[in-house]
Amino acid sequence: MLPDQFTSLPDLVRIHAGQTPEKVAIIMGEMRVSWQVLDALTDRVACHLAVHPAGSVVAISSPMHPWYLALWLGALRAGHAVAPLADKLGAEALAMQVADSGAVVTFGADEVAGLLDWLPNTGETPPVRAIDPAAPFNLIYSSGTTGRPKGIVQPHAMRWAHIQRGAVQGYGADSVTLVSTPLYSNTTLVSVIPTLGLGGTLVLLPKFDTAAFLALSVAHRVSHAMLVPVQYQRLMADPTFDSHDLSSYRAKFCTSAPFSAALKAEVLARWPGGLTEYYGMTEGGGTCILPCHLHPDKLATVGQPAAGSDIRLIDDEGCELLAGATGEVVGRSPAMMKGYHNLAEASAAAEWQSPDGLRFIRTGDIGRFDADGFLTLMDRKKDLIISGGFNVYPSDLEGVVEGLPGVCEAAVVGVASARWGETPVAFVTVDGPVDAAALLAAANARLGAMQRLADLRVVERLPRSEIGKVLKRELRDGYQTLT
Known part of the structure; x- marks a missing residue:
């Protein structure tokens, strides 16, 4: 007991x-x-x-x-x-x-x-x-x-x-x-x-x-x-x-x-x-x-706030958003860090204060709640691709690419583009011989005009952390800037 x-x-x-x-x-x-x-x-x-x-x-x-x-x-x-x-x-x-x-x-x-x-x-x-x-x-x-x-x-x-x-x-x-x-x-x-x-x-x-x-x-x-x-x-x-x-x-x-x-x-x-x-x-x-x-x-959501958890969404200016909107996820609960060790500024940047003075932790994730209060995550805020002034969510593109024949996993990152500012590029693992150009064409046929991939690369494996997170920074840093 x-x-x-x-x-x-x-x-x-x-x-x-x-x-x-x-x-x-x-x-x-x-x-x-x-x-x-x-x-x-x-x-x-x-x-x-x-x-x-x-x-x-x-x-x-x-x-x-x-x-x-x-x-x-x-x-x-x-x-x-x-x-x-x-x-x-x-x-x-x-x-x-x-x-x-x-x-x-x-x-x-x-x-x-x-x-x-x-x-x-x-x-x-x-x-x-x-x-x-x-x-x-x-x-x-x-x-x-x-x-x-x-x-x-x-x-x-x-x-x-x-x-x-x-x-x-x-x-x-x-x-x-x-x-x-x-x-x-x-x-x-x-x-x-x-x-x-x-x-x-x-x-x-x-x-x-x-x-x-x-x-x-x-x-x-x-x-x-x-x-x-x-x-x-x-x-x-x-x-x-x-x-x-x-x-x-x-x-x-x-x-x-x-x-x-x-x-x-x-x-x-x-x-x-x-x-x-x-x-x-x-x-x-x-x-x-x-x-x-x-x-x-x-199953496409990450569920509802746990008992004792207060989860809200905010916009880029730090204003709380109404139900149905898409924004950054912030939360508070009895389980919260004291802060980052020896990093007062980083600790402050990781927090959001509600209008009534409550302390929340910023997740850096973009999401929205459905009518039943279940949270759907769109992407990490840092991974959001702004192409030609439009928000492009890599997770949407990854879902399309992973639905193509022969594709096991996909990771989409934004790379610099002189024309669009940023443009999406996909990295995929496959289970047999594939034609990368054909996969790119098939994916773009299913994507909207502002979502289309500029490139698709077949890789042996996606780089991951010890606990399985895809290291998108490594993919992004290893890709040459598109012109």
Whole structure:
């Protein structure tokens, strides 16, 4: 039973260790970590880190491992915040993020994997440091797909809100959650934290592979999973998918990148259990939720605002728009970042103040609400193409191109044009020999006069981030300016 009042994640771990000490909390390969062992190791880490002043930052840059989570929990119990950093960062980028975070200590892959060998086991109890809900829980660096990564400071209150939401979404003590996205990603944490907070079991898959994912799902009777769209796509394409017993699944979730209506429909048809899409930002500020299994006629949307979320639309001048209009999505909720670390101006630019003085987070996404209050996303504001003075939404063009024979995926970007200012160019992946010129002609025959593509390039793959977002900046930057 979840406490009524705010309870920190380390305190929830202590509760589970007291109530179900022998129950397995984390599984990875042959490793089994009980709640009692996890809580004791959390204490050992907290004792080790208590030498630093409360409120310090502890950085972790390591592949997925059970001790990664023990380090995180121990840092929190010691009164610190955690900066989870991508383990594949180059030396210069890693040094920059460590320096920016102000971390007092950084744990790498060797320290994490060898935690039990070097961590002192004194048997001492760490000093009690009360955790303020407003205190930083973690400092997550943005992917940097649009520039230098920014440190997003998320408070304990935001994570508590995620645990409360998890209880509503079916997470609980009997949950078995399969984790196959990196632990430094907020996408992962919005599934990991509710599972830990509510006393479930985590099954860690350090490197995503469809065969391994399906085998673990069956072996551990997995009930929950958070995946990004490209993972769903790969699983649906696995020829063995339908031969696996996935009846244990109660809930599957998706976030982080556009999730096509067609793919949602296929998952619903072939994979038991509910399918829910979350729309939101690492910065927080409001969430839309689409329970796809309850609204099969709304699969082209990202759902309705979650309980406690206030989602509105504004124009370029910052004026609120009426229902039915198209504008930038802004939101507020109990789950909101404190701001960007050491970036006061960027923090202010990411906010919108309503006429009654409420603080909202700007998403940078363009969308509109339908008559039923479901939000349809058009595109990222930065990806909007203004060609000859007309707004061209890449998502509209991508839908047309992906409907052409032989096309697997499409990404449309705007490139500079002396004649039009900007003009759209498509990059596609295909499943066999195609004629790019013929595809271009076929697409333009289906598009309006101001939407027509100036070019279409066939590529082996679309560049993506670690969690599956298409890196349109790389496509745009790699394309020569059209004249």
